[in-house]
Amino acid sequence: MADTQTNLAWETLLDLSTTRPGPLHHQLAEAIRTAIRGGRLPLGSALPPSRVLATDLGVSRWTVTEAYGQLATEGFLAGKTGSATRVSWSPEPDERRAVVHSHPGHADPRRHLPVRYDFSQCTPDFRAFPRRKWVEAIRTAAETAPFDRLGYAQPGGEPRLRGILADHLNRRRGTNIDPALMTVFTGAKAAMGALARALYAEGHRLLAIEDPGSNGMWEPARAAGLELVPLPVDERGIVAEALAEHPGVRAVCIGPAHQVVNGAELAPERRSWLLEWASRVDGLVIEDDYDSEFSYDRPALPAMQGTDPRRVALIGSMSRTMTPTVNVGWAVVPGRWLTALRPEPWTAPTAPALNQLALAHFIESGSYDRHLRTSRQRFRTRRDALVAALEQALPGARVSGQQAGLHMLLELPPGASATRVMAAALRHEIELCDLNLLRMAGDPDTTRLMVGYGNLADAQVTAGVAALVELIREAGGEG
Template sequence: MARKQTTSVTPSSGIGLDLHLELDGIGLRVGLTEALRAAVRSGRLASGTRLPASRALASDLGVARSTVTEYYTTLVEEGWLVARHGSGTHVAQRAVPRGAPEQDIQPHQHTLGLQPGAAEYPDFPRASWLAAARKALAAAPHSAFGYGDPLGRMELRRALADYLSRVRGVDADPRRIAITSGYHHGLGVLARALRAEGVGTVAVEAYGLGLYRHVLQDAGMETHALEVDERGARLDDLADLVPGSAAMLTPAHQFPTGHALSADRRNALLDWARATGGVVLEDDYDGEFRYDRKPIGALQGLDPDHVVYFGTASKSVAPALRLAWAVVPERLMSAVGVAKGRVDTVSVLDQLTFTEFVTSGKFDRHVRSRRQSYRTRRDQLVTTLAVRAPDVRVLGMSAGLQVALVLPSGTEERILQAATRQGFFVSGLSEFRHPLAPRPAPWSDGLVVNFSAVSDSAWPTALESLASVLP
């Protein structure tokens, strides 16, 4: 039986192309031709892939150039390769790899997605972001190209401290800010830090993203559901928690019901934290997008010693940046540093670009532009529903990137199915309810509609489709 070996052809010159081939021990010429046929046949070498020059490949294999030239010529004659003067040797165009099932190549069929998390991003500020990236890269010190501070670049932490203090009322010392790769990552870091400090229970809102409950549970913490009404999370059950527990809330704009935590409950929450040594995890969800008046300031500004403030660029700019931040009480910074690790987890170049984006004022202008656009969409949605579906109630205040709609009892599943048949997707309100919430839900049936999820051109069609399936 012929011996099979795997050979990775790497150019010794440093300027050629790498090529991985699996060679059978049946002679060099036959082995090479069979290995290349197999790579093309399987689709591993796609149509148009450029191959190493014959001289470079011969040098790497330690054979005469004429041997490789003959090898290439044979495969060109068989139709596996094409050789063009001045452009080298490439894998030939093949409709379907031999032995592979034929598949029709269809253009992507766009489906309107109005569920939270789905999005179109035609308004990403490409020009201003590119300008910020060029300026940041030109000014970056040589040290910026190393592994970086685990807590993030100090330039960005200073810029965020100024911005959050000015815009959200956060008490943000740069030394107490940790830069993370998105909110999901940041929450995981804090959960591990709290668990290391002995915190075993976190109170969460009865309505919220299950993904984040799982992050807490993965860190070994139990979650306790707090019911939600028109004044935000109900705090009665906090008295049942052991001292030193934590509570995770969205006080500026509860997700997904859309209510703000009332002033008396904000004070009661902080009183609980002070009296018990508890920690409040403040997810400033959609905090910058309030349309009827100035956004509500962050809870953290009232008690920075007991509140961890989370913010992110995912909603204001784009999730692809994987850029978020946590403003942490001094007593937890050591545990957060350990939980985050020894090396920065966020692209330093993206941090420097975002620093320039913030300090230049481009971030402020972008957020204001998005706020006006989303306000227009929300107003159009509310006006349309008032005419087309007067029995459907819009929950919450005029803020955020989605609305919760209260439906007649028993209709949620039927309407979700009707929406799917119409070619668009929304989420049911029940999808976000904590499975262990003890009391009956205050809103039994509903939808959560993300009005920021489609492009401007698609929005009228999406709005009409939504109105057509509502009672």
């Protein structure tokens, strides 16, 4: 039974009018029994004291105590002196069901197996979420926010958060952000969706993207009606010059700080080429500032938005650094795009006002900078341990893309294919990212495997690599 004081059952609807005729305590017992069997009263939830429920239902206290006693006899409820009466039966005999992972990039979002080792690419470090500091920030926001800030969030986002975010990004990422041109969303994907709709409304029908690249950017662009034009990537980022082969394209989405698959930084000459191209065709560069916070061996290059804010729209979020629970992302656009980005401001998918105000306090207090610094140190140590374990377990294996971000690419030994490794991972309760999900056209013969470590516990690195090597051998790899 759940060890909790939360009275989950207090506000559950108990409709006595739908029960069979008979004594009132039998009707009440049937209503509670139906709610338990239907899952509306989950295992371990506390029922209200008999006096309270009697008052709420307009019945005698005796009616409630008799109903409770009958259900306790049947095994539906349990109680002891001095403690609440709680639900002791569940329609699901196994309450320890594994959480189904459904974020993009995972091997199989339908899987129900528990995960022993999480090598997925897109998962942040849930264990390291700064719970205490975040609770303090929420409490401060709730206690100090004017009453009129406790309603729906303001169109475009809370001005205080936009100002603080702009200062933070201008300081850390070399951006040139006017807070008035920033719009707060519920994550980067929502921001991309709004910007893609704005592009479509302004007459764009094509969007060039990195291939392989971020399906988190592709999906909202497709949903907005844009046709995706794939451009190749190499160790210097997107091959920008390939845009010359697509004269109808006037918008491109890229990850210049950290290419989402191979981890490359966009080469300076390609940055310059893209900005010149955008000026020449009256186009827009959409900069996905993915993983720029996690650069280990050298500082990340400044954001392109700071070089030409008239031609670059910047998208970012807190999902990797603070986990998706904070639910804040943003888009910064050139002034001429702002009206198209916010056609109906009150319906924009902006984050809850309290979360925005809490995040503003969290950043302003210095807690966010300290959290980032600690996170980088932890991830650098974990990355080094993972690389060392892979080199020891697979001598001669080639690892690339580990300079930044929370994943790396592993070249599989001769005879192994990533497709067979992925299939084996499902059977052995290991979470991996299917690289083919990040390609416009899949490659069943790929020999590269994406290995993430964002949500891999430090103590699991050695054992996790050993399990991964067994998968590779099972898939036919030499090692």
